[in-house]
Amino acid sequence: MMAVAIVVTILSLASQPAIAGLRSSSFVQARRSVAKATGAAAQGAQAPVGEPASLGGCPADILAFYKCALDKAKTFNPPRMASGKPDLQGYWRSRLTLAFSVEGVSETEPLTRDPVTPWIVGPGEIVDPPDRKIPYQPWAAEIGRKGQNFQKYIDARTACGSGGVPRVVHQGPHQILQREDYLVWLFEDHQVYRIIATNGQPHIGKDIKLWEGDAVGRWEGNTLVIDVTNVNGHNWLDDAGNFHTDAAHLVERLTMIDPDTIHYEITLEDPKVFTRPWTMAWPLTREAPGFELLEEACQEGEHDMPKFLKLGFTYYFGAPWRSR
Amino acid sequence: MTHRFIGWPIAAAAVAAAFSLAPIPAAGQAAAGPAQAYSPPRTSDGRPDLSGIWQALNTAAWDIQDHHAQLGAPAGQGVVEGNEIPYQPWAAAKKQENLRNRLTADPDTKCYMPGVPRITYMPYPFQIFQTPNYAVILHEYLRVMRIVYTDGTPHLAGSIDSFWMGDSRGRWEDNTLVVDTIHFNDETWFDKAGNFHSEALHVIERYTLVGPDHINYEVTIEDPKVFTRPWKMSMPLYRRKEPRARILEYECYAYLQEAQRGR
Numbered sequence: 001m002m003a004v005a006i007v008v009t010i011l012s013l014a015s016q017p018a019i020a021g022l023r024s025s026s027f028v029q030a031r032r033s034v035a036k037a038t039g040a041a042a043q044g045a046q047a048p049v050g051e052p053a054s055l056g057g058c059p060a061d062i063l064a065f066y067k068c069a070l071d072k073a074k075t076f077n078p079p080r081m082a083s084g085k086p087d088l089q090g091y092w093r094s095r096l097t098l099a100f101s102v103e104g105v106s107e108t109e110p111l112t113r114d115p116v117t118p119w120i121v122g123p124g125e126i127v128d129p130p131d132r133k134i135p136y137q138p139w140a141a142e143i144g145r146k147g148q149n150f151q152k153y154i155d156a157r158t159a160c161g162s163g164g165v166p167r168v169v170h171q172g173p174h175q176i177l178q179r180e181d182y183l184v185w186l187f188e189d190h191q192v193y194r195i196i197a198t199n200g201q202p203h204i205g206k207d208i209k210l211w212e213g214d215a216v217g218r219w220e221g222n223t224l225v226i227d228v229t230n231v232n233g234h235n236w237l238d239d240a241g242n243f244h245t246d247a248a249h250l251v252e253r254l255t256m257i258d259p260d261t262i263h264y265e266i267t268l269e270d271p272k273v274f275t276r277p278w279t280m281a282w283p284l285t286r287e288a289p290g291f292e293l294l295e296e297a298c299q300e301g302e303h304d305m306p307k308f309l310k311l312g313f314t315y316y317f318g319a320p321w322r323s324r
Numbered sequence: 325m326t327h328r329f330i331g332w333p334i335a336a337a338a339v340a341a342a343f344s345l346a347p348i349p350a351a352g353q354a355a356a357g358p359a360q361a362y363s364p365p366r367t368s369d370g371r372p373d374l375s376g377i378w379q380a381l382n383t384a385a386w387d388i389q390d391h392h393a394q395l396g397a398p399a400g401q402g403v404v405e406g407n408e409i410p411y412q413p414w415a416a417a418k419k420q421e422n423l424r425n426r427l428t429a430d431p432d433t434k435c436y437m438p439g440v441p442r443i444t445y446m447p448y449p450f451q452i453f454q455t456p457n458y459a460v461i462l463h464e465y466l467r468v469m470r471i472v473y474t475d476g477t478p479h480l481a482g483s484i485d486s487f488w489m490g491d492s493r494g495r496w497e498d499n500t501l502v503v504d505t506i507h508f509n510d511e512t513w514f515d516k517a518g519n520f521h522s523e524a525l526h527v528i529e530r531y532t533l534v535g536p537d538h539i540n541y542e543v544t545i546e547d548p549k550v551f552t553r554p555w556k557m558s559m560p561l562y563r564r565k566e567p568r569a570r571i572l573e574y575e576c577y578a579y580l581q582e583a584q585r586g587r
């Protein structure tokens with residue numbers, strides 16, 4: 001019988017603006033992934049400390065990984081289910097991702113010197129557009145990017161809500177289980193699950209809005225394409241308050257590039273917020289045998305919300321874009 | 325707070341139409357014959373396939389014992405075999421105290437996870453997703469997910485009394501999935517009537533398909549700190565039959581937060 005190796009995750013709360021005396025606890029992702037960069041920018045240089053040097057034979061830098069992975073996917077023959085479809089099952093963890101801002105964190109960012117939860121320098125998860133910035137419409141740029149959202153509102157994930165898609169994918173370990181009719185994706189971060197229907201069923205009616213949205217999956221060759229609609233727009237994309245509305249349409253693509261590595265990609269479009277679709281990508285790597293997901297009881301242990309409210313923060317629920 | 329359940333009796337009528345209500349033995353009685361004639365569809369590893377969307381259809385969420393109606397809550401026959409919960413004397417008094425204070429003392433009023441088996445008979449659907457090594461139960465209510473390991477691994481080692489939903493390991497006995505759950509905390513109740521347990525709780529659930537759309541669900545409760553002996557609950561679980569049945573979301577605490585927003 002295999003020894004059961006338990007990885008104990010520590011409840012993580014997103015950081016909020018620099019208000020003296022009130023901080024939330026550290027990021028799990030920060031501890032696991034990247035040590036503070038020193039000297040030259042982490043961009044494209046070498047694998048950050050704590051990350052594997054190579055991911056499925058591709059470089060440990062998001063942009064380089066993205067290009068390499070698309071190439072490897074053309075020739076890799078994945079393990080298969082009895083049906084012949086690729087078998088994506090197992091325990092996985094995102095690599096190279098940072099929770100702070102999908103646009104990356106520069107050395108001049110003041111929060112890199114935060115005494116409790118320092119932000120970590122890194123290039124971010126965006127691979128398109130080429131400038132690696134979210135293509136916001138002008139009104140939206142001052143709401144995201146540590147703007148209005150970050151300064152006035154409580155991140156829904158801090159309030160024990162789900163991180164939503166795709167943030168929940170890079171906050172902690174997850175598990176994929178697969179049948180012909182459904183694929184379920186279980187996330188330890190705040191106990192979130194996603195059910196992806198691969199049985200051809202249509203999306204639910206447009207008036208039902210959900211935190212995880214409604215996910216319909218299909219196979220294109222060896223790639224699982226997940227079409228996500230019906231999101232409620234109540235979550236942020238990262239700690240900086242980057243966001244989308246309930247009009248967002250997300251398309252994820254999962255492709256194994258070697259037995260222990262999945263290339264994960266997501267394209268986001270939202271005609272109310274963005275000027276064009278944009279794409280993020282990163283690797284998922286397989287956990288060691290014996291891994292299990294543990295219960296994370298966020299709401300049951302949450303005691304900080306009254307403090308946030310007293311300081312004048314408000315629960316988010318999409319207020320800035322709903323009131324437009 | 326009972327506001328979340330106002331209107332449930334009306335909703336129940338509509339929901340009942342979505343269930344398959346073929347006659348099967350009533351809860352609390354001899355609900356499962358030892359050898360069912362039904363031969364279920366099987367997964368690739370030869371086990372009965374419990375997969376699908378299921379829901380309990382009774383009033384156990386309010387009170388697992390016989391009870392008459394009150395405003396916002398229907399009457400119901402209990403799901404406890406013999407209708408008696410064998411509390412130790414101190415615990416019987418504690419239950420009465422819980423009952424008196426239930427509007428604030430019930431952890432469900434704070435949208436905390438309901439524990440086992442209360443999550444099963446909350447009036448929300450759940451989806452069982454079964455593969456050879458896992459039977460995962462995904463609940464619409466509070467996005468609770470129960471991962472039942474059927475891969476032969478043992479319970480987590482050590483004295484752990486902190487899980488709201490426990491640590492579940494399953495095995496098959498003929499056509500019955502037997503789920504053994506321990507490592508609970510003492511914070512959940514069995515219903516809104518104040519029935520409770522300690523961290524020594526040990527729950528054994530038995531899931532048996534007795535027809536294409538019915539699971540016979542039996543639960544044995546053991547807790548030597550609270551009860552004088554083990555006791556049982558049982559009830560049918562009904563398959564949701566709508567052609568495009570789905571579980572959605574009930575993010576309870578988010579609705580509490582929204583209500584607070586104007587403060």
